[in-house]
Amino acid sequence: MSEPASLPQPPVAKKVPTERRHHGDVFVDDYEWLRDKENPEVIAHLQAENAYTEAVTAHQQQLREAIFNEIKERTEETDLSVPARKRGWWYFTRTAEGQQYPIHCRVAARDTGDATADWTPPVVEPGKPFAGEQVLLDGNAEAEGHPFFSIGGMAVTEDGNLLAYAADYAGDERFVLRFKDLATGELRPDTIEGVFYGVAFSPDGTRAYYTVVDETWRPHQIKSHTLGTDPAADTVLFQEDDPGMWTGFDLSPDRTELLISVGNSEYSETHTLDLTDAAARPRLLLSREARILHGMDPVILPGGRAYLVTHNREAVNNMVSLVRTEEFAKPLAAQEWTTVVAHREDVKVEGTAVTSTHVVVSVRKDTTERVQVLPLAGLGTPEQAEPVEPVFGEELYTCALANAEFDSPLVRLTYTSYLVPPRVYDYALADGALTLRKETPVKGGYDPSDYVAERDWATASDGTGIPVSIVRRRGVMADGTNPALVYGYGSYEISMDPGFSIARLSLLDRGVVFVVAHVRGGGELGRRWYDDGKKLAKKNSFTDFIAVTEHIVATGWADPKRVAAMGGSAGGLLMGAVLNLAPQLYAAVVAQVPFVDALTSILDPDLPLSALEWEEWGNPIQDPEVYSYMKSYSPYDNVVAAPYPKVAAVTSFNDTRVLYVEPAKWVQRLREMTTGSAPIVMKIEMDAGHGGASGRYEAWKDRAWDYAFVLDALGAADRV
Missing domain, CATH: 3.40.50.1820 (Alpha/Beta hydrolase fold, catalytic domain)
Structure with missing residues (x-):
């Protein structure tokens, strides 16, 4: 040529x-x-x-x-993801030959009392409807008539009745937040323009939380919207005015708390918001004045609520400490931080995730990302167990946490390498058994x-x-x-x-x-x-x-x-x-x-x-x-x-x-x-x-x- x-x-x-x-x-x-x-x-x-x-x-x-x-x-155009359980539903996406965008679906889950059976995903076939399947959002229908389409966040209320989704129709990463009644399939009149990535619901489903950017496209506000009210009256729960700081939030594993994070690449700050109280306002946990780059996950332990803090305090590659809630009311120097994962020069701790029984730690070792698992029982005490790391047969691979549902006996992992198409595994927290749920097919x-x-x-x-x-x-x-x-x-x-x-x-x-x-x-x-x-x-x-x-x-x-x-x-x-x-x-x-x-x-x-x-x-x-x-x-x-x-x-x-x-x-x-x-x-x-x-x-x-x-x-x- x-x-x-x-x-x-x-x-x-x-x-x-x-x-x-x-x-x-x-x-x-x-x-x-x-x-x-x-x-x-x-x-x-x-x-x-x-x-x-x-x-x-x-x-x-x-x-x-x-x-x-x-x-x-080489691509299996008509395909689907492995269903992931949240509360009483299995959620998954379908793709169909000739269609540009995924279709987001769900089917009802069952509760038999057998945890292993109840958390084993149903076998859904590509291109074939599943009994009781419900379409939450068809990206192809949403994109119709628009030159561009992408999703910037989706959330479903705890009762499973309402969907929130943020859509971008221009490519400028400014999203329109909409709400869909999943019982009727109708859109609610609430429409919020100009939101940023991410959306979460309060436990009772009456309020939605989202982020807004300023004129420089910096996320600087966390807002609360009460369903059925005028978005113009939405409450600003948190506002960050420092132009060098980025604002975001995460939902706690038990979905009762919003963790608001403010930070840059060198230090950060965390606030907590009690989602069970509509009148609550964010409360400072760890201030930026400490100049500690960190992330937090709430855990419930004997004696009450505490936080797992992944941080670089005297730990250039990060470590994980356990901090009881009441400690944050003290001056930093007087707080008791108990080591859960010690600092190592040859291992970078990237972060944690929590279920009701275990902690999953994401680490980087020998350049590659992998996960380690340890039980909550005995955490931060001399009885704390050693972390267990799933072992794979390649030198160059990526193993990452895909999902850790709070009440699940399993955590979902993704695995891939330069040679192996993405695999989805379920890792049994009780005994470390790995179950391969899917390997992305490659045709030809x-x-x-x-x-x-x-x-x-x-x-x-x-x-x-x-x-x-x-x-x-x-x-x-x-x-x-x-x-x-x-x-x-x-x-x-x-x-x-x-x-x-x-x-x-x-x-x-x-x-x-x-x-x-x-x-x-x-x-x-x-x-x-x-x-x-x-x-x-x-x-x-x-x-x-x-x-x-x-x-x-x-x-x-x-x-x-x-x-x-x-x-x-x-x-x-x-x-x-x-x-x-x-x-x-x-x-x-x-x-x-x-x-x-x-x-x-x-x-x-x-x-x-x-x-x-x-x-x-x-x-x-x-x-x-x-x-x-x-x-x-x-x-x-x-x-x-x-x-x-x-x-x-x-x-x-x-x-x-x-x-x-x-x-x-x-x-x-x-x-x-x-x-x-x-x-x-x-x-x-x-x-x-x-x-x-x-x-x-x-x-x-x-x-x-x-x-x-x-x-x-x-x-x-x-x-x-």
């Missing part, structure tokens, strides 16, 4: 110089005018970018269609033994060992001839965990070596791994990625002329920074919703989420050292005269997290400065948000587009 002999000319945006002045530094930005999304000239320019991209990549259409069809042919004769996933280590410029995951077809050898795609993220302590991807098989089957660079700034090796890739250490993320790229070439896994890179959002910043530092290493780069004008965005506290970002990157408004450091790596500020490779910036017009203007400006600057002839394109979804277009088929098309761009650049269009 080859490009057209002569490429069309790319759109050239006019230059309107705008000065950005901070700390005595002046940066002239010629393309800031593209930020005005209401300007018809901006819209016309974006449409011209799409037309140019379509023309430049038209020869990839056949390859895109092939990849899309491969994804479709997929055999995991045809592929290999292995861990390698690259060496950073400062001598640090960087974990590298390498996934390939078994017959692909380290002979220096292979095409390779290196993927990375490296921010917010988010780990790139092992997981199966049907779409990725289309790369592997074309001989591509898929590489994950677990760079600093992620969370794979604990909190210090994150701290070593943020703020004034952010450049470690970029140099780590380059070191991984050089490593796979040096060890023979990749042909030096056939390496591509891919990353999204903060991983898009990674792509932009790496391009400026080492453009010669890559044949192509795909930057998805890329955060490439980072300094401009974070310098404006009125832009969405900018103030919240100060804990990740530093505050360049107040700190000249942070300003200087960020300016030295922010991709848009550092485009140089160099032979840039093929670049695709993929973005969305309604993205709230990374505004479309960032890649729009960036591609103009890249084209202006490149000394090479490789095309630089921008593909913009005009009806989508940060996650791209909605609907599974549209998502498959997006993935096929990205992969076709990479495969074409690597000369790997044909299956091997």
